[in-house]
Amino acid sequence: MKDKKLRSQEWYGRKGKDGFIYRSWMKNQGLPHHLFNGEKPVIGICNTYSELTPCNAHFRDLAEAVKRGVWEAGGFPLEFPVMSLGECSIKPTAMLFRNLASMDVEESIRANPMDGVILMCGCDKTTPSLVMGAASVNLPSLVLSGGPMLVGRFKGKKIGTSDVWRFAEDFKTGKLSQEEFIEAEAAMSRSIGHCAPMGTASTMAAMVESLGLALPDNATIPAADSRRKVMAHMAGMRIVDMVKEDLTMDKILTKKAFENSIMVNAALGGSTNFILHLTAIAKRMGVDIDLTDFDHFSAKIPLIANVQPSGEHWVEDLFYAGGLPAVMREIEKHLHRDCITVNGKTIGDNISQAECYDRNLIGTFEHPIKPDSGIAVxxxxxxxxxxxxxxxxxxxxxxxxxxxxxxxxxxxxxxxxxxxxxxxxxxxxxxxxxxxxxxxxxxxxxxxxxxxxxxxxxxxxxxxxxxxxxxxxxxxxxxxxxxxxxxxxxxxxxxxxxxxxxxxxxxxxxxxxxxxxxxxxxxxxxxFKPESLPYNRGYVNLFLDKVNQAHEGVDFDFLVGSSGSEVKRDSH
Missing domain, CATH: 3.50.30.80 (IlvD/EDD C-terminal domain-like)
Structure with a gap:
């Protein structure tokens, strides 16, 4: 890779008018000419920051830590926005727009001068949409999650998003007043980050770590913990080396990696949404995964992590107990330990020294939290x-x-x-x-x-x-x-x-x-007579026409299969 021309030089390395155009307008940001000479890999920072996506509202700050790491490693960081999907606000459901966001990510990466990408993900659908889009381009890519929020406190008890359903039942039956409901709102969401239990956001963060797309501990470091910024800095450094090593997504996202992720999700009691998103990512890569794989690889794994909603505690607590590496070590005899990850090491290497510090949080394979886990098909x-x-x-x-x-x-x-x-x-x-x-x-x-x-x-x-x-x-x-x-x-x-x-x-x-x-x-x-659906224009009409069914990942039929990273020719 040392002698291979950087992809970004298809833009910035040109002579004459084309090179002038590509470089000149970038220089209005105060960037010196030597940044464009092909010695520094251009690292795209794909940011889903949005104030309408509360889980990701701290990403401006987190992106700065990524940039520091990129600069330190000799790279050239350039941040760009993509569509952000806020689960708690967007109507009718964020899942409707996952495929649209993935198209935004794919085309933004493909069309722009970058050699590697940091994918900044947090809220539920931002992770699969970014990974799906990046998978379809296949550049060196590393996922950085935003981290879970700190556990809330209400009336002397720890609370998190799983308690919303309990609070709703208590409100319905008169056990909780409207005033108490409002008090609980602020008490639950007391810090930056995504949901505190093993909901879909933390399940997705664990998914990318177990696939090998993220650095160890990505899944559990709380958003408010300074170590999340340290991880962002290290991610920025590592992506530069990934470009030099040509460590592309297809080398990481193998069939064995997907099988590992299914087993890890079982050990965590992760979200059922995991099935839809992992299936969609696999199909983007051309990897054959179907529902029988989820049942087969889940069946052998008991519940190891005592985290809500399957258990009692929270993702923050899981981090203090040893994090995802400690959970994975408990099932390592079932994992494909030779799978390569973004840090250049194997899954086996990454978990070999992991320790559990609290057996109330992390069970063993012989003495699990619950015998049943995962997802039954x-x-x-x-x-x-x-x-x-x-x-x-x-x-x-x-x-x-x-x-x-x-x-x-x-x-x-x-x-x-x-x-x-x-x-x-x-x-x-x-x-x-x-x-x-x-x-x-x-x-x-x-x-x-x-x-x-x-x-x-x-x-x-x-x-x-x-x-x-x-x-x-x-x-x-x-x-x-x-x-x-x-x-x-x-x-x-x-x-x-x-x-x-x-x-x-x-x-x-x-x-x-x-x-x-x-x-x-x-x-x-x-x-049977199907109902007439009142959508005849725009994106929703496209969705209805092209979306696959649940067992196929709810992706668009025309997006299945990796399409490579060739550069579109410009017309300047």
């Missing part, structure tokens, strides 16, 4: 292409259950009926929500963990089986079946469920079935 006549459930966050007594269906045709019907005292529902019922899949409610919102009826909450019922073609927040919990595929909006079997039907869930045997005859199923299928 269900098949049956209700989900021919699969559905998923997180056993570690479910109620054991409901993992094998048969009950009558209580059907909500869409989210609006659910909201209108759920607290009606005359709703025919009890704790043995199976709640079913339709039309919240990738196309039915464009973007597949996080509404799968439906709140329980008030009359059952007042009886002390805390969990019921809930089934949908949608998603749920990684901070959510319960016996919740998600990602039913194919979705109801396109005529998947979920569309045919009627009130009173019996539904059988058998997680140990990976089965989910609607207990009607094949003849009745065909009769209902013949009568």
């Amino acid at each position: 269900l098949k049956g006549n209700l989900c021919p292409n699969g559905a998923v459930i997180k056993p570690s966050a479910a109620s054991p007594h409901l993992l094998v259950h048969t009950g009558k269906a209580v059907v909500f045709e869409n989210i609006d019907e659910y909201k209108a009926k759920i607290d009606d005292p005359n709703l025919d529902i009890d704790e043995n019922s199976v709640m079913v929500m339709k039309n919240v899949g990738p196309k039915g409610y464009p973007g597949m919102p996080e509404v799968g963990n439906m709140g329980l009826p008030q009359k059952l909450l007042e009886k002390g019922i805390k969990d019921m089986i809930r089934i949908s073609d949608g998603r749920m927040s990684g901070t959510g919990y319960g016996t919740v079946v998600l990602h039913v595929s194919p979705e109801s909006a396109i005529g998947g079997p979920l569309a045919f469920v009627q009130n009173g039907d019996q539904i059988s869930l058998d997680v140990p045997n990976r089965k989910l079935d609607l207990l009607i005859s094949d003849e009745e199923m065909e009769k209902r299928k013949a009568a």
Whole structure:
């Protein structure tokens, strides 16, 4: 690589008019000429900073630490913005725009003079969108996560995002006043960073670390900890060497790396959203991953990390206990230890000296926090292409259950009926929500963990089986079946469920079935008429036309497959 011409020199190394144009306007920022002579790799800092994305609102400051590292290592840092997706604010759901953001990232990298990229990610969808986009270009790339927020305190107890669901139930039943609710808001979100439990944001940070795309401890250092800035500085230094070594993403993102990530996610009790995002990234790289891999590689791994929502504690606590390297060391006999990572070392090298400092936070393989973990993939006549459930966050007594269906045709019907005292529902019922899949409610919102009826909450019922073609927040919990595929909006079997039907869930045997005859199923299928969706312009129209189903990662069909890093020819 030492004698290889830097990619950025296709712009800055030109003579005549073209070189003049590429360099001159850059010099209006006070950049001296020697920065463009091809001796310093140009490092793009892909920043998802936005005040509308609270999890990433500290990224301006974090980017400065990255730049210091790049300069120190002899690189030339240039920061650029891309679309930022704030999970808690953006409507109708951030997932609708993940693919759009990935296109922004891909084309921004491909079209601009950079030799390597730091991907600054935090809030849930910013990580997969940046990795998906960068994977499609395949330059040396290193992921820097923003870090979890510090654990909140409310009425003498630690709290985090997982408590939102509990607070909502207490508010619904009068145990918590509106004034207390507002007090809890500030108490929970008391520092910079993303959600404090092992929600989707921290699951994504762990995903990139276990894939080898991030430096060790990336997943757990709190955002407010000065060591997060140190990591940013070190990431800036390391990406310069990655360019010199030509350590591109395809050398890291192998089939074995994806298998490692699935096992690590199981050990963490990570978000079910992990399946959609890891699948999409794998398909961008041309790596063959499907739902059977998630079930197979999760099944052998127990829950090692005692972190909410599957456990009791928080990601901040996990860092103090040894972080992700310590968790990975507990399952290292199952991992592919020879997988290369961004620091040039193998996974085995990176975890070989990891220690656990608190067995309340990190169990062992022989004595885990829970025997069941990961993600179970269900098949049956209700989900021919699969559905998923997180056993570690479910109620054991409901993992094998048969009950009558209580059907909500869409989210609006659910909201209108759920607290009606005359709703025919009890704790043995199976709640079913339709039309919240990738196309039915464009973007597949996080509404799968439906709140329980008030009359059952007042009886002390805390969990019921809930089934949908949608998603749920990684901070959510319960016996919740998600990602039913194919979705109801396109005529998947979920569309045919009627009130009173019996539904059988058998997680140990990976089965989910609607207990009607094949003849009745065909009769209902013949009568099915898809709803007309009111989207006929712009990005949402493109999404509906080109999006794949949940078992395929909800990516666009035309983005599947890596397309290389060739430079588009300019017309100057």
